[in-house]
Amino acid sequence: MDPQPGIVPRKIKGFRDIGPQMNELRWHIIRAAAGIYRLYGFEHWDTPLLEYADNLGKYLPDADTVEEGIYSFHNPEAEPMLAGDGREIRNEWDHVVMNRYYLALRYDLTAPLARLYAERLWNDSLKGGLSPDKAPLFRRYQYGPVFRYEYKLDPGRFREFWQVDFDTVGSSDQHVDAEACMILSRAMEAIGLPADSYQVKVNNRKILKGFLSVAGIPEQREDAILRVIDKLDKIGLPGIESELGKGRPDASGAFVPGLNLGQNELSRVMAFLEKFSGTATRTEVLSAIRSEKQMNNDLEEGLNELQTIHDVLNAWEMDETRIVFDPSLVRGMSYYTGPVFEVVSDLSYTDHRGRQRKVGSICGGGRYDGLVERLLGMKIPASGASIGVDRLAELLMMTGQYKASAAGPVLILVFDTTLLNEYHIIAHTLREAGIDTEIYFGAQKGLKKQMAYADRKNSPFAVLMGEDELKKGSVTVKDLRLGRETTDIKDKEEWKNRVQSEIPRDQLIGYIREHL
């Protein structure tokens, strides 16, 4: 007989269990980044994990298919179907038409922010009391998990991962974008990345867009071309050339079809990209763009915006190594409308097969002047960026930049169950002193088991008290960290002498504090 379906404990692919050391690192990143955001005046807001799918944008699942990219499902609750002006839709008998709306797990923190902002202004806007030039300024930061239904999971790429995001809504000022780059840079350093190990890359989508149109490339081909250009880091200029042209065979022998650009367009695009391959500084990039023979509106706007950002960065004395201009940077196909930023780390690590690997971009952001408009019907400018917490954590872990300590509690061993009340008293006084303390309540009472438990939890100290100690009013404290490090002593007794000591009970807190 065929096996019956059963229950197997397992996690969903791309979702992870986070242990104490990874949690410590995760929260270190969040605290450091949020601290910087607050310094710049951003307020802490949270939004729900679930939103109406249509509020999140782009991905509107049609009836039966699960839309690519996001997790979505029908709301179990039927609600009145609403028209665009918020009124309930009624049928021919004047009954309210009910609908089970699609809900979706948020795929980033920016779309929910747009919803939050738009929702708060919705009434004003309906009454006509709002215009883009009166849009309130709103700056918020937020962290939490986001969800993407990825087909393929690379290292550092998950289906559930955390972001620490900050955004400014209601300002089209380029100073906001410049500031965002600055904030990213400061956050990276607050987190502990060495100043020369990362770069904030900045571009303006208007530049590529403008250039492509000047080069005579039809607008429908734009996205496809930008997508190829975005791969520059990965496949290099020759790779770009073949993918824009006739295509190329990949490493496995499969053929990557090309875009079959005409020779003229192709060489213009390549010339444009090559122009920047040798540019090291922001100033050089700016003058390279300025030297383009043909200009148009987009190109000029993009150039001016970049120039403003550059001026601001100079005023702050942000040197050219940390924040750079990269005209090939694309990012977020449809979402971003002007400046885009990305942080990449130069750090690499050796995987278990001995290959050198990089984690890729660890932050992304840019200006999105159209997101709020979708919900509010009014163009309200916004700009912001997110740090990919888990990818960054992975990077720091893999490259050994962060030494996770995740210290466990002081463990009080249960030597003698008749002394349990004494153990509680000791534990209580330690906790009063702010020291994490646990009494061992496991089923296996052997001291060996208890010690192994303390060791596994990375406890700094084990406290032992048996009859001997009780009579003397003392406790035996074992320094587990010292014990873990000490491997040169073979003799058991000698090892013990070095690692543990008996002290009066009333000196326990002082002893632990001193040795922590």
Added chain:
RNA sequence: GCCGUCGUAGCUCAGCUGGUUAGAGCGCCUGACUGUGGAUCAGGAGGUCAAGGGUUCGAAUCUCUUCGACGGUGCCA
């Protein structure tokens, strides 16, 4: 989705061109030393060789299918 490589103990792998009871290291468990983690020593458990079909006297080894992993590619808010 497409191309390629692979799938042997909890983990990392060995197992030559098909041939008797499938191995190692680490980990795990038990014990010795100690009212006690590390180190050391002694012992032990654990695998229908991803699953299912085929070829063969005989398959972890050849073949097919399915599933899964990895590497490219595509997609990526």
